[in-house]
Amino acid sequence: MQFRARRIGILTGGGDCPGLNAVIRAVTRAARDGYGATVFGIEDGFEGLVEGRMHELSSQAVSGIVGLGGTILGTSSKGDPAHYPVEVSPGKIEIRDLSYKALRNIEQWSIDVLVAIGGDGTMHNALRLSDAGVGVVGVPKTIDNDVPATEVTFGFDSATSVVCAAIDRLETTASSHHRVMVVEVMGRYAGWIALVGGMSSGADLILIPEIAFQWEHVYRKVHERQNQGKRFTIVCVAEGARLPEGDVVVRATDMRRTDSKRLGGVGERVAQCIEQATGYDTRVTVLGHLQRGGSPTVADRVLATRFGVAAAECACKGETGVMVALRDGSVRTVSLADATGPQRTVPPDDELVRAARATGISFGDA
Ligand code: F6P
Secondary structure, eight states: OOOOEEEEEEESSSSTTTTTHHHHHHHHHHHHHOOOEEEEEEETHHHHHHHOOOOEOTTTTTOOOTOOSTTTTTSSSSGGGGEEEEEEEEEEEEOOOOOHHHHHHHHHHHHHHHHHESSSSHHHHHHHHHTTEEEEEEEOOOTOOOOOTSSSSHHHHHHHHHHHHHHHHHHHHHHHTTOEEEEEEOOOOOOOHHHHHHHHHHEEEEEEEOOOOOOHHHHHHHHHHHHHOOEEEEEEETTTTTTTSOOOOOOEEEESSSSSSEEEOOHHHHHHHHHHHHHOOEEEEEHHHTTTTTOOOOHHHHHHHHHHHHHHHHHTTOOOSEEEEETTTEEEEEEEHHHHHHHOOOOTTTTHHHHHHHTTBBOOOO
């Protein structure tokens, strides 16, 4: 007889982003109404899977959430079952492999297929569970847009819209005061947010992890604009951009996190250097979690819904060990092995980079 999943578990892992609830709604509706499956929401990502926290998702529970930011299930950046932080005594954390607990809960709950919505960390966890015999379907999310094997992740359009709107606002005050405005945006390893956010708002300099910048080129661009009578400059810098004299700027390290480094502070460093070297009044704005919060854009709601429906179909038909992805504009599936390949960073000769350069944007490298 053909496989039909009766019981589907769904979780959201890693940092949240706009569109997660639209996926949860789409998976639940498509699986319940289309296939008669029961859907269970696992709370707080892989933490809830290890700790045994879940509840059934009724159609009422997913009603009215397509445009709601965040995730109704909760999420966590600390719950990798294979590297799970356990407090062994007050303040003393030990990292342990608690995968067996995750597997045991899946079995006890009689979950046929797990739908894991998340970024690269989540896809690695999903692959490990899949290798251990669990039916898993991945759904790619992240504002950073760096998940391999998909052209785009939902959350990215919402985040870049926030960046664009913020820079539009900063530009009017920058031009009034004749200042340099440095805007630090998210993007740990990939500069897509800075690139698209900066291009869409007419930033003058974009500094990203993939293109090494030199101070002399940054200062020259600032002076150039001053000499042209423009008298203000907007610099959009990704949090993961490397300073010419060193590495990325790390705000804190937390071993409980799947990715232990908390980035932040590069904007401040860039602003200080520009002010010191050029003498121009410089200010810095860190957009931080504003980029992750709030309602998804239309594009993200639609992409998240398409991904959710496709994931429900895979789960219900037994196509597992895969991640749904956007390829050539269509929703397809790719293997979890492909989905856990090298991160999708900005190719330095990408057509977007060339378009940005052609319109006068400097990447601080020439
Ligand atoms: O990966 C998404 C992301 O928003 C990164 O751009 C950022 O570095 C990170 O999450 C921040 O994570 P947290 O909210 O856990 O500090």
